[in-house]
Amino acid sequence: MDELEAASGDSSRIAHARVSFLTHDEFPVTDVRRPVLASWVRSRRWNLPADRIDLPYVTDPDLDPPLARSATPVLRRLHEHLDGQPISVILTERNGLVLRRLTADAQLSRHLDRVHLAPGFSYSEQFAGTNGIGTALERGGPMHVFGHEHYAEDLEDLACAGVPIKHPISGKIVGAIDLTCWRKDAGSLLITLAKTTADQIRAALLTDASAREQELLHEYLLAGRRSGDMVLAVNEDLLLMNASAQQNLDGSDQAAVLAHAADLLAQAGTNPQAVELPSGRRVRITSRPVPEGGRGAAAVIQVTEQTPGSLTSVSANRPPPRPELPGLVGRSAPWLATSREVDNAYRAGHWIVLSGEPGAGKVALARAAHQQNNPAGSCRLVDAAKAMDHFADDLEAELADDTVQALVIRHAERLDPRRLDELIGALYGGLERRLSDPPWVVVTLTTGGQKEPDLSELLTLFPLTVDVPPLRHHIDDVRELVPFFLSQLSHGDLTCSPEAMHQLLRSAWPGNTAELHQVLKQVVQHRRRAGVIMLADLPADLQAISRRSLSQLEALERDAIIQSLVDNNGDKRAAARSLGMSRATIYRKIHDFGIQSPGR
Numbered sequence: 001m002d003e004l005e006a007a008s009g010d011s012s013r014i015a016h017a018r019v020s021f022l023t024h025d026e027f028p029v030t031d032v033r034r035p036v037l038a039s040w041v042r043s044r045r046w047n048l049p050a051d052r053i054d055l056p057y058v059t060d061p062d063l064d065p066p067l068a069r070s071a072t073p074v075l076r077r078l079h080e081h082l083d084g085q086p087i088s089v090i091l092t093e094r095n096g097l098v099l100r101r102l103t104a105d106a107q108l109s110r111h112l113d114r115v116h117l118a119p120g121f122s123y124s125e126q127f128a129g130t131n132g133i134g135t136a137l138e139r140g141g142p143m144h145v146f147g148h149e150h151y152a153e154d155l156e157d158l159a160c161a162g163v164p165i166k167h168p169i170s171g172k173i174v175g176a177i178d179l180t181c182w183r184k185d186a187g188s189l190l191i192t193l194a195k196t197t198a199d200q201i202r203a204a205l206l207t208d209a210s211a212r213e214q215e216l217l218h219e220y221l222l223a224g225r226r227s228g229d230m231v232l233a234v235n236e237d238l239l240l241m242n243a244s245a246q247q248n249l250d251g252s253d254q255a256a257v258l259a260h261a262a263d264l265l266a267q268a269g270t271n272p273q274a275v276e277l278p279s280g281r282r283v284r285i286t287s288r289p290v291p292e293g294g295r296g297a298a299a300v301i302q303v304t305e306q307t308p309g310s311l312t313s314v315s316a317n318r319p320p321p322r323p324e325l326p327g328l329v330g331r332s333a334p335w336l337a338t339s340r341e342v343d344n345a346y347r348a349g350h351w352i353v354l355s356g357e358p359g360a361g362k363v364a365l366a367r368a369a370h371q372q373n374n375p376a377g378s379c380r381l382v383d384a385a386k387a388m389d390h391f392a393d394d395l396e397a398e399l400a401d402d403t404v405q406a407l408v409i410r411h412a413e414r415l416d417p418r419r420l421d422e423l424i425g426a427l428y429g430g431l432e433r434r435l436s437d438p439p440w441v442v443v444t445l446t447t448g449g450q451k452e453p454d455l456s457e458l459l460t461l462f463p464l465t466v467d468v469p470p471l472r473h474h475i476d477d478v479r480e481l482v483p484f485f486l487s488q489l490s491h492g493d494l495t496c497s498p499e500a501m502h503q504l505l506r507s508a509w510p511g512n513t514a515e516l517h518q519v520l521k522q523v524v525q526h527r528r529r530a531g532v533i534m535l536a537d538l539p540a541d542l543q544a545i546s547r548r549s550l551s552q553l554e555a556l557e558r559d560a561i562i563q564s565l566v567d568n569n570g571d572k573r574a575a576a577r578s579l580g581m582s583r584a585t586i587y588r589k590i591h592d593f594g595i596q597s598p599g600r
C-alpha cells in the first residue's frame, strides 16, 4: 500500500487517530504516517487551535519578490494545462506566505478563501498546523497531506501536495509550490506534478538570477579596478572574492569580514569599520549595498590592510599564533576573535569585564587565558551569586595571596549594593597591597536577567568589556563542542550521528554552551552503552525543533532587528528606519525569523 492509499484509503481511521491524539494524548504510531505525527506534535507545541484555522494576515506583505516574478509564467502555463480542473496552484515564500493562487474552479476558490489559503496569509506550519505547504517547508522536502491528516479541522476536505523550491545557485529553500484539491479528487500524480513544477521554477530562477548577478559583478569589478584592496561581493546566493582577498583572508577571516559587513549593512552605514580579524590582522572594512531590483542584501565589500606596507609584505610576515585557548574548542570567527581579545587583555595585564548570555563560556575563557599564559600560577573563582557574610574577607584573602595570579569574580550582576561596595573596597585594597604584582582580575556579567544593578563605579576599575557571543552566533562550533563534551562525558565511547548533529545545530540554545553540555550529559546518562547517538536519543523538545537553522549572518541580522525593536519600544516603523530597512522588509523578516515583537 503506498502512502496515498494509506492516507486516503482509511480516512475514518485517521480521523479517529487524530481525535485520540488531540483528546487523549495518544500517539497513534501505527495509524498515522510518521511525518504527519511529528507535525501534529509540533502543531500542538505551537498551541494552535485544532478546530479551526486562525491565521494572521501578514501586514504589508511583499507579494512580488523575485521568486514570484520568475515563477509566474510557469504557474500560468500549468494553470492553463489544468484546463478548469478543481486544482489550485499555489506559490509561497519560504516562510509560507502565499504569493500567488491560481484556481479555475469557483467552488474550490471560495473554500480556499474561507480557510485563508490566499495571498497575504502565511500557511507556515507554525500558523496553519500540519498542511502540505508548511510541513513541506519544515521538513525541507516534498510532503502531501490528505484530509484528516491536516491539524486544523477546517482543512479536512482538502488534499495538498507541497514541494519546497531550492534556489539553483545557493541551494537554499526560497519558497514552495503547492497543488491543492478536494480530498475526494486526490491522486498520487498530484505530488509528481508539484515536483515537476518546482523544477521548472528552479530553471526560471536560474535565468533571472544571472541578470541580477551581472549587476553585482559589474560593481565588484569596478571596485577591484579602482583600488588594490581585497574586494568581496556577496548576495543571498553567491560570494565573489578577488585574488588578493583569497590569498590574504583565510576561512575564519572571511567569515569575520562578512559578519562585520552584515553589521554595517544593517546599520545602513558605509562608513569604514576598523576591525581586528581572528588571524590578528587589522583591517578597515567598507560595505556598499548594491540595489538588486528591490531584492534583499547585496553588497560590495572592500577590505583595506591597516598595517603599513603592501599586502604582499604583510602576507610574508606570518600572522601571530591563533588564539585557540587551552581546554576550549571552537574555531569560528566570532569565538576566535573573542578568545583573542581575552588573551590580549591577560598579556597586557588589563582587568576585564566579560559580559554575555548565561552559559556562553565567560568563566571558561578567563580560565583558559590564564592557563595559556601562566599555567603554573593559581587562578581562583569567586561566585558572587553565592556571596555569604564573609564575602569581603574571602575576597581580601584571595587578593592578598601572592600565589594567586588570576581572580575571576562570576555573576557580578547578582551583587546587592552593599556587597558591591565591599567588592570595590577589596579590589582597591588588593591593588594597594600588590602594586608591583597585581593579579589579573576578571568580572563576569550574565546578561538577560530581570534587573541589572548599577555597576558604573565597579566598571571604572575595568578598562575593557568583552562581549562573549551567544552560541547561536557561532553555531558551527557545535560540531566541535559535541565530540569534545562526549569524550569528556563518556570517555570516548559515544559519537554523534549526522542526523542528531543536524538537529543540535538547529537549536537556538538560549542557555548556550552550558545547556549543550547539560543536554549531552543527560543523553550519556540515559544511554550508558557505547555507540552512536541517534536523533531518538535526544530530549523530546530537541527532536521537534522545527524552525530552519539560521546562518551566522542571518542570526546577526535577527539579533540586530530584535535590538532595534527593543530600542524603539516595539515600534516596527521606527525599528525599520533606524536599521535603514523598508517597512515591508522588516515585517517579512520579523515573520521569517519568528521574532515575537514587543508591543504594537
Ligand SMILES: Nc1ncnc2c1ncn2[C@@H]1O[C@H](COP(=O)(O)OP(=O)(O)OP(=O)(O)O)[C@@H](O)[C@H]1O
Binding pocket: 327, 328, 329, 330, 356, 357, 358, 359, 360, 361, 362, 363, 364, 365, 410, 411, 444, 445, 446, 481, 484, 513, 514, 517
Ligand atoms: N569553547 C568551549 N570549549 C569547551 N568548553 C566550553 C567552551 N565554552 C564553554 N564551555 C563549557 O561550557 C560550560 C559553561 O561555560 P561557563 O561556565 O564558562 O559559562 P558562563 O558564561 O561563565 O556562565 P554563567 O553566565 O552562568 O556564569 C562550562 O562547562 C565550560 O567549560
